[in-house]
Amino acid sequence: MMSKKILFILLAITCVNYKSIAQQKSNPLKNDNNLFSAGFASGFIGGLYDNWYPYKELEKHGNFGLGAPGHLDGELLLLNGKIYQTQSTGKTTLVADTGKLPYAVVCFFKAKKVYKHAGALSKTALYSYLDSLLSNQNGIYAIHITGKFKSIKTRAFPPVEKPYLPLAAMLNRQHFFEHSDITGDLVGFRIPTFMEGAHISGYHFHFLSEDKTAGGHLVDLNMENITIEIDTLTNYTMDLPQTTDFNNFDFKKDRKEEIKSVENGKKQ
Amino acid sequence: MMSKKILFILLAITCVNYKSIAQQKSNPLKNDNNLFSAGFASGFIGGLYDNWYPYKELEKHGNFGLGAPGHLDGELLLLNGKIYQTQSTGKTTLVADTGKLPYAVVCFFKAKKVYKHAGALSKTALYSYLDSLLSNQNGIYAIHITGKFKSIKTRAFPPVEKPYLPLAAMLNRQHFFEHSDITGDLVGFRIPTFMEGAHISGYHFHFLSEDKTAGGHLVDLNMENITIEIDTLTNYTMDLPQTTDFNNFDFKKDRKEEIKSVENGKKQ
Numbered sequence: 001m002m003s004k005k006i007l008f009i010l011l012a013i014t015c016v017n018y019k020s021i022a023q024q025k026s027n028p029l030k031n032d033n034n035l036f037s038a039g040f041a042s043g044f045i046g047g048l049y050d051n052w053y054p055y056k057e058l059e060k061h062g063n064f065g066l067g068a069p070g071h072l073d074g075e076l077l078l079l080n081g082k083i084y085q086t087q088s089t090g091k092t093t094l095v096a097d098t099g100k101l102p103y104a105v106v107c108f109f110k111a112k113k114v115y116k117h118a119g120a121l122s123k124t125a126l127y128s129y130l131d132s133l134l135s136n137q138n139g140i141y142a143i144h145i146t147g148k149f150k151s152i153k154t155r156a157f158p159p160v161e162k163p164y165l166p167l168a169a170m171l172n173r174q175h176f177f178e179h180s181d182i183t184g185d186l187v188g189f190r191i192p193t194f195m196e197g198a199h200i201s202g203y204h205f206h207f208l209s210e211d212k213t214a215g216g217h218l219v220d221l222n223m224e225n226i227t228i229e230i231d232t233l234t235n236y237t238m239d240l241p242q243t244t245d246f247n248n249f250d251f252k253k254d255r256k257e258e259i260k261s262v263e264n265g266k267k268q
Numbered sequence: 269m270m271s272k273k274i275l276f277i278l279l280a281i282t283c284v285n286y287k288s289i290a291q292q293k294s295n296p297l298k299n300d301n302n303l304f305s306a307g308f309a310s311g312f313i314g315g316l317y318d319n320w321y322p323y324k325e326l327e328k329h330g331n332f333g334l335g336a337p338g339h340l341d342g343e344l345l346l347l348n349g350k351i352y353q354t355q356s357t358g359k360t361t362l363v364a365d366t367g368k369l370p371y372a373v374v375c376f377f378k379a380k381k382v383y384k385h386a387g388a389l390s391k392t393a394l395y396s397y398l399d400s401l402l403s404n405q406n407g408i409y410a411i412h413i414t415g416k417f418k419s420i421k422t423r424a425f426p427p428v429e430k431p432y433l434p435l436a437a438m439l440n441r442q443h444f445f446e447h448s449d450i451t452g453d454l455v456g457f458r459i460p461t462f463m464e465g466a467h468i469s470g471y472h473f474h475f476l477s478e479d480k481t482a483g484g485h486l487v488d489l490n491m492e493n494i495t496i497e498i499d500t501l502t503n504y505t506m507d508l509p510q511t512t513d514f515n516n517f518d519f520k521k522d523r524k525e526e527i528k529s530v531e532n533g534k535k536q
Binding site: 040042043237251 | 302405460502504506508514515520
């Protein structure tokens with residue numbers, strides 16, 4: 001009788017243990033408050049477009065974020081662990097996670113605060129409204145916005161070949177897309193000033209339509225009836241490309257103006 | 269009989285599981301190639317000297333590195349998982365890991381390359397020699413040097429009270445120590461230029477004598493018969509202080525000159 005009781009207790013403990021191990025083994029690096037970056041922003045923007053970081057590894061560090069495909073073949077967005085690519089043709093597709101990429105920024109998104117806004121908002125008004133919500137000037141925020149876009153303008157770069165030019169030297173190659181009365185998601189971040197260089201400071205969003213057929217890097221918008229989910233992050237990890245091109249990259253050059261022009265889609 | 273066998277098997281599995289869980293729980297974030305930072309260098313140097321990060325947490329991220337105690341009460345060094353504090357009196361002690369600190373940079377040190385150098389080296393000659401060994405200008409290197417110091421000069425700050433001044437405004441408060449014919453360890457890093465701000469770029473070493481009675485931030489040296497162990501790191505994590513002082517800190521000010529003067533122990 002006693003041994004059956006012990007048997008039962010041990011069986012229960014064993015099951016619990018296996019569950020714990022499975023959870024930990026499946027994702028030993030999981031940190032809900034970490035902003036993970038594969039690549040260094042000013043290096044990527046300066047022309048490091050070659051693939052080096054496996055999608056499979058990226059999934060260990062986040063299910064939400066944005067990035068770029070190899071050779072700058074459009075724009076990437078991660079939402080609910082799925083990866084979407086918008087090419088310069090406008091074509092938007094679900095990406096298999098078997099390949100690699102040159103640059104991505106991700107986190108495990110958990111909404112810590114949710115806000116609703118009924119009225120119409122331009123991009124400037126949206127950013128002002130977000131500024132009023134995100135009170136910590138030195139905080140890292142992950143931001144997920146869903147709602148109806150009266151209009152939205154996005155962009156994507158066409159694929160490029162070596163020798164690569166800096167993004168800022170290729171702004172005339174951007175393809176722009178304009179959509180009206182479309183529902184969808186904005187996935188992005190607000191990065192504090194002191195992270196400029198490692199990241200792109202300020203707001204940075206990529207778009208995905210609800211039907212997953214349109215997307216791209218956000219350039220402009222007018223929207224209404226939106227839901228804003230905010231996650232606050234407390235640390236960040238930079239995984240640096242172990243490539244000859246990265247090792248030889250000249251970081252001494254001041255690339256702040258390049259970063260701003262690329263972010264806004266136009267020369268400063 | 270059968271149930272006894274099952275009992276034994278379950279008991280064995282349970283023990284193995286507990287071992288696995290204990291190992292993982294004790295250090296779920298362990299990454300041998302990560303440079304972990306508690307705090308942001310330019311923020312710390314700008315006056316963020318309050319304790320916020322537990323030593324116990326720091327031990328999960330490294331066993332080798334350097335830092336500062338709360339209220340700038342001297343200098344810290346981590347070697348083989350032990351934490352040593354050198355105060356402005358020169359007193360050097362093993363620190364209990366029960367408290368917190370304002371700033372530290374650590375890694376799990378594993379020597380990937382080992383070099384021996386027999387001849388005499390000044391600090392300038394040592395750094396030139398290290399430059400010849402560390403060929404990746406954009407690489408992160410952890411460096412452990414052991415040997416005989418014909419002479420060594422170190423420094424430590426005395427404890428300060430709020431309102432805190434930036435380190436660069438307190439260089440006249442530094443205490444310097446000079447030792448001759450002393451054996452010991454240098455623990456430090458070479459940080460690439462693009463990480464300036466988040467870290468202190470270039471070489472940065474703290475010293476600990478073999479008998480653990482002397483230490484401090486390295487200012488100058490003459491040494492011979494040295495062993496240099498090098499670890500190459502591929503990523504870095506910044507854990508940011510979740511404090512009002514950090515949130516209010518003005519990072520827009522250019523603090524590069526401050527960082528350099530603090531690193532060298534004198535005004536530029």
